[in-house]
Amino acid sequence: MNNDTIAAIASGLSAAGISIIRISGPDAFGIASRVFRTGKSEAPIGERITGWESHTVHYGFIADGEEIIDEVMLLILKAPRTFTKEDTVEIDCHGGIVVTKRILSLILSCGARLAEPGEFTKRAFLNGRIDLSQAEAVMELIGAKNERAVRNSVKQLRGALRNRINVLRTKILSDVATIEASLDQPEYYSLEGFAEKLHEAALEERTEIEKMLRSAENGRMIREGIKTVILGKPNVGKSSLMNALVGEERAIVTEIAGTTRDTLSEEIRLNGITLLIVDTAGIRNTPDPVEKIGVSRAHEKAEDADLILYVADASTALEQADRDIMKAYAGKKMLAVLNKTDLTGNLSADGMKPEHMPEEADPARSLRTTESDLRDLLSVCGCTAEIVPVSAKEGTGLDVLEEKITAMFFAGDLVADEESVITSDRHKECLRNAYESLGKVLSSIENGMPEDFYSIDLMGAYEALSRIVGEDVDEDLINRIFERFCLGK
Numbered sequence: 001m002n003n004d005t006i007a008a009i010a011s012g013l014s015a016a017g018i019s020i021i022r023i024s025g026p027d028a029f030g031i032a033s034r035v036f037r038t039g040k041s042e043a044p045i046g047e048r049i050t051g052w053e054s055h056t057v058h059y060g061f062i063a064d065g066e067e068i069i070d071e072v073m074l075l076i077l078k079a080p081r082t083f084t085k086e087d088t089v090e091i092d093c094h095g096g097i098v099v100t101k102r103i104l105s106l107i108l109s110c111g112a113r114l115a116e117p118g119e120f121t122k123r124a125f126l127n128g129r130i131d132l133s134q135a136e137a138v139m140e141l142i143g144a145k146n147e148r149a150v151r152n153s154v155k156q157l158r159g160a161l162r163n164r165i166n167v168l169r170t171k172i173l174s175d176v177a178t179i180e181a182s183l184d185q186p187e188y189y190s191l192e193g194f195a196e197k198l199h200e201a202a203l204e205e206r207t208e209i210e211k212m213l214r215s216a217e218n219g220r221m222i223r224e225g226i227k228t229v230i231l232g233k234p235n236v237g238k239s240s241l242m243n244a245l246v247g248e249e250r251a252i253v254t255e256i257a258g259t260t261r262d263t264l265s266e267e268i269r270l271n272g273i274t275l276l277i278v279d280t281a282g283i284r285n286t287p288d289p290v291e292k293i294g295v296s297r298a299h300e301k302a303e304d305a306d307l308i309l310y311v312a313d314a315s316t317a318l319e320q321a322d323r324d325i326m327k328a329y330a331g332k333k334m335l336a337v338l339n340k341t342d343l344t345g346n347l348s349a350d351g352m353k354p355e356h357m358p359e360e361a362d363p364a365r366s367l368r369t370t371e372s373d374l375r376d377l378l379s380v381c382g383c384t385a386e387i388v389p390v391s392a393k394e395g396t397g398l399d400v401l402e403e404k405i406t407a408m409f410f411a412g413d414l415v416a417d418e419e420s421v422i423t424s425d426r427h428k429e430c431l432r433n434a435y436e437s438l439g440k441v442l443s444s445i446e447n448g449m450p451e452d453f454y455s456i457d458l459m460g461a462y463e464a465l466s467r468i469v470g471e472d473v474d475e476d477l478i479n480r481i482f483e484r485f486c487l488g489k
Helices: 028-035 046-051 097-109 119-126 132-142 147-157 160-184 194-224 238-246 289-303 320-328 371-380 398-409 425-446 451-469 475-482
Strands: 006-009 016-024 036-038 056-064 067-077 088-095 226-231 264-270 273-279 307-313 334-339 386-389
Touching: 006 097, 006 119, 016 028, 016 097, 016 119, 028 036, 028 046, 028 056, 028 088, 028 097, 056 097, 067 097, 088 097, 119 132, 119 475, 132 147, 132 160, 132 451, 132 475, 147 160, 147 194, 147 273, 160 194, 160 451, 194 273, 194 425, 194 451, 226 238, 226 289, 226 398, 238 264, 238 273, 238 307, 238 334, 238 398, 264 398, 273 398, 307 320, 307 398, 320 371, 334 371, 334 398, 371 386, 386 398, 425 451
Parallel strands: 226 273, 226 307, 307 334, 334 386
Antiparallel strands: 006 016, 016 088, 036 056, 056 067, 067 088, 264 273
């Protein structure tokens, strides 16, 4: 396959200032020489292109016979110092769709083959420039939805995951070599005390793998977004909160309880992360069959949520329904949002009246919900949620809410951790297999099994880790990974 020369449009196919067409393979320079003319010549450049210095840019024109198609810049990149480790040419042309397609068609007519999805990156992997985890990072970088996903993909692209995996593989292979040497030449190599050392080493390696597996859930949220469900009774301001967070009127807001009948989803960026936010129908007992369906869907979304924003109305008293909803989702990550604080202007931030206001001046005091009231209910229901007072209508308190959401998911070790987070289900499966194999090693040691049993399961762990970086993987898996790439990458 690598004897072919491939070509594709490497930039987005749309009206733009510049488009990039990439050619890679043994005849990249030959094909370029047949279509490119320098600004000083009306004839194709021919063989002279091979004498040009690598990593240089040349001004000229793309021509089909006597017809000039476009004015371009031509980049010459000689193997092996290229992305694919093959001779590569990149043509920067004007970004019109018609002209870009015309140049690509001309290149294909001169002997190149249209690249398959991800084929440039696949060649980089097959030619040893990057490992499989780095190749997958390229795809994740292209599809990144937020800044954290970009940073994590760049770390993986620079080899952060590969380095962690290779450290583990080296340790495991060293132990396997010790066992094999002692079994082959027992007169020279002794295994006295080795089982105890191996037990300690396997525990350490398992701990490192467990750390990576724990990061996988955060990795999913970095990649896909935090599934966030706005929950509460009817008419507490859930849809208003949704609109305030999204920054536009996405949900219908009225004074009528039960206006929202179905779930409404929106994707927003928040402090470098993605929130997959869902507004739900107010939860209550209702005879309305349509509203019942909406309430049922609200419960379904809440069950699957990473985060629940429980909304309470500061202008009315808490009810048994609040207690029931909180108890149902006490085990979930939750923030309690005390909304409509604009309607309780005579209350201070902690829900208490200022000292100068007499008791009789606030006859509706018992019909309102203070932070203290909400905190007591959370405690009774077994929830550890923080309380954030907001006014969705006035837009106050939203900055604090955004900070609290970010801190709940991406604080502490995750922010400070310079190592990559596991975002791939394939990597997660390989790590789990390695973890289980090392568990078998520990069991064999604890049960006093012969040393060759250790070797079998150590190699099982080694091979599982090797699959992450692309060793011991079959061609079908490689093809499945790269076919998900876009054309031109």
